[in-house]
Amino acid sequence: MIERLKGFRDFYPEDMIVREQIFSTMRRSAKLFGFMPIDYPSLESMELFRTKSGEELLSQTYSFTDRGKREVTLIPEATPSTVRLLGAKKNIPKPVKWYCIPKLWRYEEPQSGRTREHSQFNADIFGDASPIADAEIIGLACETLNSLGLKGSFEVRINHRQIMERILNSMGTRNITEGLNIIDRFRKETRERMIENLAGNLGSKENAEILMSFISEKVPASGADDRIREFFPNIHSEKFSENMSETVSALESWDYSDIVFDPATVRGLTYYTGIVFEGFDREGRYRSIFGGGRYDNLSTLITGQEMTAVGFGMGDAVLENLLREKNLWKIETGPNRYVIITIADEAQKFSLKLAGYLRARGIEAATSNTHKNLSNSLRSATANWYTHAIIIGKKEMESGKATVRNLSTGEQKEMDTADMN
RNA sequence: GCCGGGUUGGGGUAGUGGGUAUCCUUGGGGACUGUGGAUCCCCGGACUCGGGUUCAAUUCCCGGACCCGGCCCCA
Numbered sequence: 001m002i003e004r005l006k007g008f009r010d011f012y013p014e015d016m017i018v019r020e021q022i023f024s025t026m027r028r029s030a031k032l033f034g035f036m037p038i039d040y041p042s043l044e045s046m047e048l049f050r051t052k053s054g055e056e057l058l059s060q061t062y063s064f065t066d067r068g069k070r071e072v073t074l075i076p077e078a079t080p081s082t083v084r085l086l087g088a089k090k091n092i093p094k095p096v097k098w099y100c101i102p103k104l105w106r107y108e109e110p111q112s113g114r115t116r117e118h119s120q121f122n123a124d125i126f127g128d129a130s131p132i133a134d135a136e137i138i139g140l141a142c143e144t145l146n147s148l149g150l151k152g153s154f155e156v157r158i159n160h161r162q163i164m165e166r167i168l169n170s171m172g173t174r175n176i177t178e179g180l181n182i183i184d185r186f187r188k189e190t191r192e193r194m195i196e197n198l199a200g201n202l203g204s205k206e207n208a209e210i211l212m213s214f215i216s217e218k219v220p221a222s223g224a225d226d227r228i229r230e231f232f233p234n235i236h237s238e239k240f241s242e243n244m245s246e247t248v249s250a251l252e253s254w255d256y257s258d259i260v261f262d263p264a265t266v267r268g269l270t271y272y273t274g275i276v277f278e279g280f281d282r283e284g285r286y287r288s289i290f291g292g293g294r295y296d297n298l299s300t301l302i303t304g305q306e307m308t309a310v311g312f313g314m315g316d317a318v319l320e321n322l323l324r325e326k327n328l329w330k331i332e333t334g335p336n337r338y339v340i341i342t343i344a345d346e347a348q349k350f351s352l353k354l355a356g357y358l359r360a361r362g363i364e365a366a367t368s369n370t371h372k373n374l375s376n377s378l379r380s381a382t383a384n385w386y387t388h389a390i391i392i393g394k395k396e397m398e399s400g401k402a403t404v405r406n407l408s409t410g411e412q413k414e415m416d417t418a419d420m421n
Numbered sequence: 422g423c424c425g426g427g428u429u430g431g432g433g434u435a436g437u438g439g440g441u442a443u444c445c446u447u448g449g450g451g452a453c454u455g456u457g458g459a460u461c462c463c464c465g466g467a468c469u470c471g472g473g474u475u476c477a478a479u480u481c482c483c484g485g486a487c488c489c490g491g492c493c494c495c496a
Contacts, residue, residue, distance in 0.1 A: 006487065049496095059422095060494070077496035104496070109422080112490065120496085188492095268495050291496090313496070343454045379458045393455060405456070412456080 007116030030099040040081040046071040074105040078122035087303025094127025113318040124311030135250035142256040157262035158277040186264040215263040221248040224261035290314035339386040343393040
């Protein structure tokens with residue numbers, strides 16, 4: 001028996017049906033917002049990720065040298081490929097809105113909500129610098145979760161990189177990236193440790209205390225501006241906080257209301273340049289459900305062409321945990337699925353004909369070919385998610401009717417087969 | 422890469438330094454080609470792997486693999 005590789009998952013029909021429902025909800029939501037589908041290879045040149053992400057990330061990927069001596073990587077994230085596609089077709093009129101649900105790989109120790117292979121719903125807008133584009137990206141993430149039945153079960157934490165950088169500068173930071181990384185650890189470190197680290201970065205214990213109390217509290221996103229002014233009246237971040245307000249009010253006008261301003265959300269990647277956001281379950285028991293932000297410099301890095309961009313990624317693993325917990329991981333009623341069971345040898349030919357007749361009319365119909373007794377056939381039919389069994393024996397052959405049994409209720413009806421010819 | 426806890430048929434479990442390893446369920450076959458998705462009968466199927474201690478290891482010890490969780494990192 002050959003075992004599955006560590007950190008990978010198998011999907012049997014009962015879960016695959018639900019996954020397909022979820023993916024189709026994602027696609028439907030993307031279309032509602034005007035996004036178009038794209039796709040790209042699972043294997044890319046290692047360079048694509050080296051440019052952007054550095055050796056640290058690269059060491060956590062499936063990378064190898066192929067037979068042509070090329071260094072290649074199983075894609076660990078979607079954005080570089082998306083940007084590559086855009087750069088390869090420079091004359092596409094902007095803005096463009098693209099989405100994709102790729103599989104992604106990372107070579108890491110598996111843990112809760114984290115596997116070595118996962119699917120991620122990914123959407124980006126290129127060439128639209130407006131705060132409304134930010135809102136559309138966040139709105140799409142919210143719409144998707146709402147459609148999956150999670151309305152009210154999650155919150156979106158937003159923040160703005162430029163605002164945080166200005167605050168850090170105004171407080172005398174010795175290194176912005178280091179400062180952001182310390183802030184990013186807010187929910188993992190003790191208060192003492194945070195103050196210590198911040199004081200080291202800012203060179204002042206008083207400033208560390210002020211910044212600490214600023215990031216310690218989330219406020220409704222509409223109150224972000226007041227909150228920033230209250231703590232830092234002199235940092236001149238009006239432009240950015242106005243943009244953020246515009247994004248938030250667009251989201252509220254679409255009725256996506258669980259948005260909070262959270263100064264502790266800065267996101268780890270260095271390439272974000274504007275708004276950043278993460279979606280969390282309300283109880284905060286899982287990792288982030290989705291995350292993203294504006295990244296205006298990444299395209300320059302990969303394609304040499306300047307291009308403003310904003311996007312998000314939503315992994316399937318945390319989403320599944322949450323949906324299961326909320327009892328939303330279930331099979332929706334779809335079209336009826338028929339299986340034709342014969343209980344007389346002379347009915348064989350007729351059953352094949354009936355199956356063909358139904359399929360030609362777009363009805364899902366299979367035949368049961370194993371000649372079991374009726375009890376076993378019915379049991380097997382239920383186990384294979386058929387909704388109805390069409391039973392044909394001597395009686396039916398003579399009368400020109402078929403018996404149709406609803407497999408969940410046991411209710412039976414006669415079906416006229418005389419007009420089949 | 423590091424740390425903690427696990428691993429007994431497909432799933433769920435009982436148990437043990439010594440004999441044919443418990444029970445439920447699932448699977449296959451039959452009674453049985455008419456709705457008993459039942460019932461009855463029969464049959465498959467497991468101690469995670471390697472090394473050590475021991476007369477004897479599924480059981481005790483060490484190491485690996487895998488699973489669950491955490492760290493690092495976060496895409």
